[in-house]
Amino acid sequence: MGRARDADPWGQLEDLDGTQHYTTLGVEPTASAEEIKKARGPPPLLPPLPPARPPPLPSAYRQLAKQHHPDKGGDPAAFARVQAAFEVLIDPKQRAVYDTWAKELQFRYVRSTAASGGAGQGFEDILLDEFDNLGLHCDPATQGSFPLHWPLVNSDHMRDRLGKAELDRKRIADAERLALQDPNHRNKAELQDIRAFKEAAAEVAALPDAQRHYDLRLAKFYMWAQTAATVFLACRVPTGYEDRELVIECTQRGLVLQAEDSPPLIDRLFEHAVDGSRPIETFRTKDNRVCVLCIPKAEYGEHWGRLFRGDSHGARCMQPPYTLSETQDDVIMEIELPFWIDPEDVSVRFGERELAVAVRNTLHLRRTYWRNTEEESRRKAEYQVLLLEECVWSLEEDINAEGERCKLLMLTLARPEPTQEEVSYKKGKRQDNRAASRPGSMHKKGFRFFADDEDMYGLEDILQARPH
Structure with missing residues (x-):
């Protein structure tokens, strides 16, 4: 052989x-x-003879x-x-x-x-x-200047990852098999999403200003992007079923998106004007779980800062009006502003659960921090996302990509010191948004720092594949 x-x-x-x-x-x-x-x-x-x-x-x-x-x-x-x-x-x-x-x-x-x-x-x-x-x-x-002198194997790390990947493939295969047997099949996580959605939708509907109210529990099911002429809205409908109608009513004033026998996913008023002379294009999957809307702008080239009235600037937009860079000890947030903005025009509030940034006549930003619910329930009052007393902001002069003068608002969000457990058992690595395991996956980890920016349902991929 x-x-x-x-x-x-x-x-x-x-x-x-x-x-x-x-x-x-x-x-x-x-x-x-x-x-x-x-x-x-x-x-x-053999010991030598002792010399003289x-x-x-x-x-x-x-x-x-x-x-x-x-x-x-x-x-x-x-x-x-x-x-x-x-x-x-x-x-x-x-x-x-x-x-x-x-x-x-x-x-x-x-x-x-x-x-x-x-x-x-x-x-x-x-x-x-x-x-x-x-x-x-x-x-x-x-080989380099100092070649290895024995073969190296990365312990059991690769074996664990391969095992988790195999479990993921089996889970996906089981879900596909059940979907073929029953198009309306929902797994445990999807049923939990449906219950949470219905509870949140009922609470929002009872508010007097429901059409102007932003609620992350509902907003997480949609995400939007824009071009010079069109706004694209991708939605994941938790109560969408193949044998139930998906109602979409879009006017110049607002939008209603609702599955049959279900509370509306979206019942909001637009912040900007919509072109009523052009048709609204819709794309949906066969099971009515995912749909995409192409909404024409009334004014070509207008930049929409927000989609609905009551939203903060850039809420659920695929491209938020800021950039984030995360390190082991802090999170740096940068916002580009017009050159005439002065420090007295800026108001920043570092809260325990959300960040609020207001710039006079320019933007109003609210973002909710991602929180580790398991750690929070275990540590209770000791749990914190930021060390608020060390969070700071500054306003500096800068040059934008077009070579023009601008102001750069920089916020430094300080992370708390590692806990004793993290030092002892996690090698000093904080168990924050970067280390948390994602639901529905055995090996994927990491969440975005702001829960408002998180994409749980792959909507960004749909928006990036939108027709141009």
């Missing part, structure tokens, strides 16, 4: 523990380069090199090991690389059962040995 492979590929490796250079010269890993040059070396197998006058002790390298030099009848392989050990250990850079790899215990190669020659070796293990053996031979042309 091919060439005969070695019985033990493991035997082709040397220095698996990363200590061979030290044992070759008989020095401690903590020895300095000068100490290595002056070291005695390993003790001889003790000669000066040669260094370990000189002693071993003289002993194993091929011209003196020594072993060339042993001489090469001595030479390599000395060159690595007296060079600070090469020695640092050598010591670093020795400390990375979690990346060490672990011998498989088949490679160890244990009883009961199966065909699967035989095949695995062939793949294991591939890691033992590396093309020298692909």
Whole structure:
């Protein structure tokens, strides 16, 4: 069936523990380069006779090199090991690389059962040995100045990720199978969405200004984008079913989007004028769960700061009027403003649950922080998203992309210090929006810092694929 492979590929490796250079010269890993040059070396197998006058002790390298030099009848392989050990250990850079790899215990190669020659070796293990053996031979042309001296495997990390990905594929396959059997099938998470939607819709409908009221519990089901002539609105209808009508009523004044026998998902008034002479285009899926509306603007080229009356600036817009950059310790928010804005025109309020930014005659921004509900329920009053006393803002002069003068409003949102549990068990990594696991996925992690910007239903992909 091919060439005969070695019985033990493991035997082709040397220095698996990363200590061979030290044992070759008989020095401690903590020895300095000068100490290595002056070291005695390993003790001889037979103790020498005591001389009448003790000669000066040669260094370990000189002693071993003289002993194993091929011209003196020594072993060339042993001489090469001595030479390599000395060159690595007296060079600070090469020695640092050598010591670093020795400390990375979690990346060490672990011998498989088949490679160890244990009883009961199966065909699967035989095949695995062939793949294991591939890691033992590396093309020298692909190696850098300090090549690896043993194969590396990233512990169980990849195995865990592959297992979670397999569970995700099985979950998706089961959902597709059930959808074919029953088009109106809903899984547990979707049923929870439906219940939460109906409760929120009932509360909003009871308000006197319901058509001007923004509620994130309803707004999370839609997202919008715009061009110079058209506004595109993508919606995920939680109560949409194939055998129920989806009602869409769009006028110059407002929009109603409602599934049959369900409270409306959207019943709002537009903030800007809509062109009544042009038709409203709609696209929907067969099961009425997803729909896209193309709404023509009355004034070509007008920039819509908000979609509905009562919304904050850029609420649920695919491109918000700010940029965010997150680090381990804080979140930097930048807003470009006209050059005539002064500090007294700006009002910023760092709240425990939301951020409010108001700029006179320019914008009014409200954003809700994403919160870890599990941590919040466990830690209660101790849980906080921001360290409010360290949050600051500044207004600076800048140049925009067109090369024109502008003002840049910069907000620094300080994260709290890691908890004792995060320090002890999470290596000091905060369990914030970046580390949280996403629902419906075993391996995807991370949420956006503002809950208003989060896309739970893939609406951004639909908007990016919109007709132009």
